[in-house]
Amino acid sequence: MMKLLALDMDGTCLNSYSKISPTTMDALYLARTSGIEIVPTTGRALSCIPHQLRKTGLFRYVISSNGAVAVDLKERKTLFRALMPYEAAATIIESCQGPDLKMAAHIRHDYLLQGQLLPFFGHLIYGRDASQAKAVPDLAEFIRSRHADVEELQFFLLTKKARERTRRIVSEFPELSSARTSYYAEIYSSNATKGTALSAVADYLSVSKDEIACIGDGENDITMFQASGLRFAMGNAVPALRSMADVVVSSNNHDGVAEAVRSLLTAFL
Secondary structure (H helix, E strand, O other): OOOEEEEOOEOOOEOOOOOOOHHHHHHHHHHHHOOOEEEEEOOOOHHHOOOOOOOOOOOOEEEEHHHOEEEEOOOOEEEEEOOEOHHHHHHHHHHHOEOOEEEEEEEOOEEEEEOOHHHHHHHHHHHHHHOOOEEEOOHHHHHHHHOOOEOEEEEEEOOHHHHHHHHHHHOOOOOEEEEEOOOEEEEEEOOOOHHHHHHHHHHHHOOOHHHEEEEEOOHHHHHHHHOOOEEEEOOOOOHHHHHHOOEEOOOHHHOHHHHHHHHHHHHHO
């Protein structure tokens, strides 16, 4: 019997408009009332969990910031944490910053953005989900003055020079890892993965790997797949994840999560 469902958010539970469809919401309620513990497992900061899921009673445990933090919301307890030391984070920000780079950070469950431009675009793209984002004038100063260790740094790279500068500077910190595209980089502790955090939650709940199912779409979900006994890849998933999946379902624009939940309930309940 499956006891836990680790569920990615963006590109999986949410469609291309950053919404959760009624069909998917109904499937999640059915899974929860059937006794399955739903664990949102997301790259977002905890404060930016999709608004459609807040106050639903669907979940108690959350893995956020790509596995940097796992929490028990009911007990207000941290189950897992793998953070960047504040001094390293501040140094990277100061060394990388320039007019060709915009930056944000996940700190103490909040989503902090340097300046006013990023919050504006965040609200434009994500609507109510970005309502908890906070603008600060100087991220490095904010981090240093509060001795605030960092869950994740996010850099928006506007030029080739910004990409090269960021790659060179981050390489000087072997205790950190990064994931990047041509225009974007995430920087985090090498110990922060969705899979590690998921295993910590499972241990806390005395749930075995064979009792864990997961649904995902991106490369950051690979370690989550490795920590799960049953793996569903979305139809829009990256090839590496599709190749690892036990089942490939429809895309996030065609209620693939609902399809996975129905399959899960039919097979194991």
